[in-house]
Amino acid sequence: MGVSFDSPDLRRLAFDLDAAAEVAPEESRKNVARGCFNIRTDARQRRSGSKSFPWLASAITYETGETPTGAWGEVGPDIERPQGNLGHIPEHGALRTPPEPYMAPAADTELPKFERAMEGLAVKAIEP
Numbered sequence: 001m002g003v004s005f006d007s008p009d010l011r012r013l014a015f016d017l018d019a020a021a022e023v024a025p026e027e028s029r030k031n032v033a034r035g036c037f038n039i040r041t042d043a044r045q046r047r048s049g050s051k052s053f054p055w056l057a058s059a060i061t062y063e064t065g066e067t068p069t070g071a072w073g074e075v076g077p078d079i080e081r082p083q084g085n086l087g088h089i090p091e092h093g094a095l096r097t098p099p100e101p102y103m104a105p106a107a108d109t110e111l112p113k114f115e116r117a118m119e120g121l122a123v124k125a126i127e128p
Helices: 008-047 088-092 103-126
Strands: 060-067 070-077
Touching: 008 060, 008 070, 008 103, 070 103
Parallel strands: none
Antiparallel strands: 060 070
């Protein structure tokens, strides 16, 4: 036996969630793009001036896309650019060289700002 009820508030919430779903992918892509841009900029600054990998900073790129339910982003060295295929060496270290992380710290710095932006989007999307 199930429970059945009808409420104007429930219908309004359902309408708001439907409206939010239509706006969310475009707006979330903007937030993802801003986050990726900030991570790329920070990582480039961390790698600039490197004597061992002088072109690695310029190989760091980002790409974003939109899905039906949100967005995605990818940031990191582009293996098609000079020294892009060597980006893992300073990030993780090698046999005789210690790690000099640049991507992970850049992402860690951006994470709180990204979370606040996505939280704001969620609140904005469901507010009347």
